Amino acid sequence: MSPESTGQNEHHLTVLRRGFRTWRGNRPFWAGLFTIVGGVPIAYFPYADLHLGNMTLAMSTTAGAGSLIIGILLMTLGLTMWFHHIVRVFAGVAAILLALISIPVANIGGFLIGFLFAMLGGALSISWAPGEPKADEDLFHKGAPQEHPGTEPSEDVFHGAAVPQQQPAGYDTTVEADGGGHRAG
Structure with missing residues (x-):
């Protein structure tokens, strides 16, 4: 095993x-x-009992089944967001x-705790967007400086030879006698 292999x-x-x-x-x-x-x-919460000494406090409502279904x-839906993120907006x-x-159905939305978490999760799911993959660069131009039309000739990355820049079609390279300046008319 070599010291270069860290995997x-x-x-x-x-x-x-x-x-x-x-x-x-x-x-x-x-x-x-x-x-x-x-x-x-x-x-x-609709099925929980809170014991305070000898006293039992039941928080169940008549809509206990509705609370269970909503929960x-x-x-x-949370698991769907994880494993089928294509339907994240739905x-x-x-x-x-x-x-x-x-x-109104489940004890004020699980005493507002469940309501707030579910609202935040739904909003985050709607606003989430997948990241853009990084574009692969051309191997020939990788590391080469960016060149623009009309600049000085550059050197080829691999051979070191001077390569003149090719101008796009219809690009005028002639220079007027006054250096391209505009005359006041």
Whole structure:
């Protein structure tokens, strides 16, 4: 093994972290996470019991099934944003609508916690756009200075020979007698 080969010396956690970073960067990760986190309190609070000493406080409502459905749909939409990011706009709009519906149905949208997370996740999903891939440069011109018409002759990148610049069709290279200046008329 040579000292130049560093790929095999990396720790497996570093490789997993870099792989996760790449996966996360290719999809609306935070939108999906916020939508999933928003669905949890909406689905949980109607079925939760809070015990304060000997007293039990039940937060269940008559629309407990509606709360459960809204919460599960929000969690499903969050996973959809992660794994099918092509439909991210639909998932974002649906998450916003479900968050708004959760206000009257699910204990004020999971005591506003689930509502705010679901709204933020839906908005992030709608606004997310995939990045532009970097354009591959031509190997011949890679590293060569950019040249413009009418400049001095440049040297070929590989051979070092002087190459005159070719002018575009219809480009006038003649110079007038007064140096191209304009005369006051």
